Amino acid sequence: MFKSIPVVFLIACLLLSSCQAVIPEPLIEVLDEDTEGASVSFRVAIDKPGWLVLHPAATGGGPDAGSEITRAYLAEAGEYAKITMPVTDAIIGNVDGFAMLHYDEPADEAYTFAPGGDDDPPVTVDDAVLMAPFTMHGATPYIEVQDSGAGDGVITIKVGIDKPGWLVLRTATAEGRPDVTVLTASTYLSAAGVYPGFEVTLPTTPARPYFAILYYDDPADGEFTHTSIGTDDPAVQVQGAGIEEAFTIGY
Incomplete structure (x- = not known):
């Protein structure tokens, strides 16, 4: 003898099955790495x-989980077809990272x-951290x-560099x-990134041309030891050309 099942119960079962079916297994897929450094999509x-x-890569490989580049909040369970993460112009050169x-x-x-803490733990799949x-x-x-523009000899210099180095005025x-024999001023750039504004005051008389030049700190000793005939602290180059900017102070 067949028994009837109440329609409400049947619908509830179907709804429950449907809800359970849409809870996905966690995944991360890299969709696009913007060539201008503006964003990464997942x-x-x-x-x-x-x-x-987004965590930066650690020196020895793998993610530096204690640091972050940027993050996005996922308010509910589900699949997110495309999340675009802006990274701004603070990224100089190629930067490796891990999405977690x-x-x-x-x-x-x-x-x-x-x-080492318990808050906001990494998601794991089969006992392995998903990244x-x-x-x-x-x-x-x-x-x-x-x-x-005030005629006071004050200039502002914005710099982007892909590893530690020096901003030098000559x-x-x-x-x-x-003139590589004259060091007018130097500033140590302790890490890769964008430095939005160094303010420098230079003599306004007589009118004089200057160069702002980037050098790498190589060997990494925090001392500027570049010479015209040596190999220490070489000038930064892009496609064989040194990174330098000519300007004139004085009127």
């Missing part, structure tokens, strides 16, 4: 609310993960010099090239 799935976090998922535990929408390596292709090293020779 397809992501997560089985409960959490975070997509972290659960929002405790559920407070605040990212408080720390290595996807990627490379951000940022801007090449550059120098921008801006005169204050006077020009009679031939209009940097």
